[in-house]
Amino acid sequence: MAMDSPGASMAARVRALVAAHRGDRGALLPILHRIQAEFGYVDPDLVPLLAVELNLSRADVHGVITFYTDFRSGPAGRALVRLCRAEACQSVGAEQLVAHAEQVLGIKVGQTTPDGSVTLEQVFCLGNCALGPAGQINERVQGRLTPARLEALMVEAVHS
The missing domain is CATH 3.40.30.10 (Glutaredoxin)
Structure with missing residues (x-):
């Protein structure tokens, strides 16, 4: 995610959400729910960031996002x-x-x-x-x- 892209503010907000849950057991799901609630979807470009921040593999993060049908990878319609x-x-x-x-x-x-x-x-x-x-x-x-x-x-x- 380039720092000049519209996603830069999303990345900063995601880092803040991760920081708020740092040390929590099983922090990924609550973080994903907060991301979805705030942005309406979980941008696939966030997978590497979440993996690094939570010390998980990209596959683990992607697997959780795609396993649960409540998570969308793009904005929902009106x-x-x-x-x-x-x-x-x-x-x-x-x-x-x-x-x-x-x-x-x-x-x-x-x-x-x-x-x-x-x-x-x-x-x-x-x-x-x-x-x-x-x-x-x-x-x-x-x-x-x-x-x-x-x-x-x-x-x-x-x-x-």
């Missing part, structure tokens, strides 16, 4: 749509809802629309099982989603 694919939601139409969302948005789960308006993600339980199929749009959990209701909520989220 609307973050997370659809539940756990068994309770599957039994009431979650797979059809996911397929509909992919078709309408023209992307697959894990992708962001080319215009940056919507990121579509999957989760495996939102704790809203009795009201499935469930989803989360910009941090707000929604139940009994239908294709039409999901589309309306996505439009509302993009324009709010």
Whole structure:
């Protein structure tokens, strides 16, 4: 990461986060969560920095980031749509809802629309099982989603 790049301020902030957790056992996960909360994603260019700062291998850092689906490697869209694919939601139409969302948005789960308006993600339980199929749009959990209701909520989220 070059010091004159926009990432220089991110690198400085990451060093401060590492310093705040230095000496903690298992510091990597809390640091990654803080990075994601602050920047919206974990930039892959931070892997070498985190590895050096935490005395870990790059492979270890990369492995943790890619293992946990909550960590994104790029910015999310203006609307973050997370659809539940756990068994309770599957039994009431979650797979059809996911397929509909992919078709309408023209992307697959894990992708962001080319215009940056919507990121579509999957989760495996939102704790809203009795009201499935469930989803989360910009941090707000929604139940009994239908294709039409999901589309309306996505439009509302993009324009709010």
